[in-house]
Amino acid sequence: KNEVEQSPQNLTAQEGEFITINCSYSVGISALHWLQQHPGGGIVSLFMLSSGKKKHGRLIATINIQEKHSSLHITASHPRDSAVYICAVGRGGGADGLTFGKGTHLIIQP
């Protein structure tokens, strides 16, 4: 079993829909990261969370430390949100390497 599990693997939705991507992890973490990768592109860090909730524009990330679960929400989705969203966890309390989920491939159709 992978240490970081994401669901769904693939998601296709219509423009304007509310999107939720889930991430569960099985190890103790210092922080959880949500990353975005466009096809053939680089990786952009969206959020780093150790507790609670963060919001940036139409993106919201939450984490429940007790349940070892995090969600990434996109409100009023747009075709430009189409990308792979990757959940990753850092362990050890400092600047340590990340362990990644397999990613969720999101397509928003106009």
Next chain:
Amino acid sequence: DAGVIQSPRHEVTEMGQEVTLRCKPISGHNSLFWYRQTMMRGLELLIYFNNNVPIDDSGMPEDRFSAKMPNASFSTLKIQPSEPRDSAVYFCASSLLAVAGNYGYTFGSGTRLTVV
């Protein structure tokens, strides 16, 4: 700041050749990471440095892989000899480690390596 700068962006080489990938982290960041991304295995940590010192190289697949960070503004990842199974996108990332933890990662654009 120009962000994390990796070079080259693309590299095509023949099996058996030496390959050197380069990374310039964000100025002031004191942690640097090398990751590899393949279709089969996704993203994996290869090695990371704190204050130019290698901390964990357990992800380096074989002795053919080596990484150095001679100063705070430059790192290399070398593969010698290269093999077709090394074909992947290699990402460098940097972050700032502070007492309270790190402040998130900045990734480079990646080097797409093809070994034929």
